[in-house]
Amino acid sequence: MNAEPNFFEQVYKVVRLIPYGRVTSYGAIAAYLGSKGSARMVGWALNSSFGTQEALPAHRVVNRNGVLTGKHHFGGADLMAQLLRSEGIEVDDDQIINFQTCFWDPIKELY
DNA sequence: TTGCTGACCGACG
DNA sequence: CCGTCGGCCAGCA
Numbered sequence: 001m002n003a004e005p006n007f008f009e010q011v012y013k014v015v016r017l018i019p020y021g022r023v024t025s026y027g028a029i030a031a032y033l034g035s036k037g038s039a040r041m042v043g044w045a046l047n048s049s050f051g052t053q054e055a056l057p058a059h060r061v062v063n064r065n066g067v068l069t070g071k072h073h074f075g076g077a078d079l080m081a082q083l084l085r086s087e088g089i090e091v092d093d094d095q096i097i098n099f100q101t102c103f104w105d106p107i108k109e110l111y
Numbered sequence: 112t113t114g115c116t117g118a119c120c121g122a123c124g
Numbered sequence: 125c126c127g128t129c130g131g132c133c134a135g136c137a
Contacts, residue, residue, distance in 0.1 A: 007134075026119055030132090036120085037132035043118030044134075063119065070118030 007033060011045040012053050014106050018060045021087045022104035023096060025064050032106040047073055059083040066099030 010033050018024055026039040035041065046058040050073075059080045063069040071080035071094060081091045090097035 030119080035132070038134085039119040039132080040117055041119090041133050044116090045118095047118060048135080058118080061118080064121095068118095073118055 007035075007038075007041060008045045008048065011042050012049060012056060014110070015046070015056055015058060015061060017106070017110065018057055018104055021089060021102060023060045023062055023066070023084070023089065023099065023102050024104045024106060025062060025066075027064050028105050028107065029061070032110065043070060046070070060087075060104075062096060062099075066096040066103075068094040068096075 011029060014024075014029050014032060026042040027036065029042045030036055030039040033042075042061075046056065046061065047070075049056045049058065058070070059074060061070070068080045068084075068091070071077050074080045074083075081094060084091050084096065089102050096102065
């Protein structure tokens with residue numbers, strides 16, 4: 001029944017709310033959920049989302065440095081970078097150039 | 112039930 | 125500059 005932890009649902013919810021051409025970080029989502037130190041759970045939730053939520057724009061979620069750390073989990077190392085570029089985000093060597101410009105913080109936007 | 116792992120982050124040497 | 129370690133929490137064998 002409703003025995004599923006809100007953590008996953010919260011992660012999916014926030015990720016879906018990420019607007020086009022914007023990106024966020026695992027730590028930002030984790031902090032928004034109230035568990036700043038559990039950033040790993042966020043990434044892990046996205047990994048599980050492939051079996052439950054396939055329409056999840058997880059390619060807009062990167063690490064604190066704006067680097068595409070989880071690109072390998074998208075079904076293609078270049079896929080994630082291509083998707084971001086397709087949204088107008090400049091990516092070079094798996095690193096988002098205008099990261100702070102495209103950065104979307106749920107704590108500030110969804111406050 | 113215990114233990115390990117994991118798409119991170121920050122600190123330390 | 126780079127490598128290493130701990131912390132955080134939830135799912136799975």
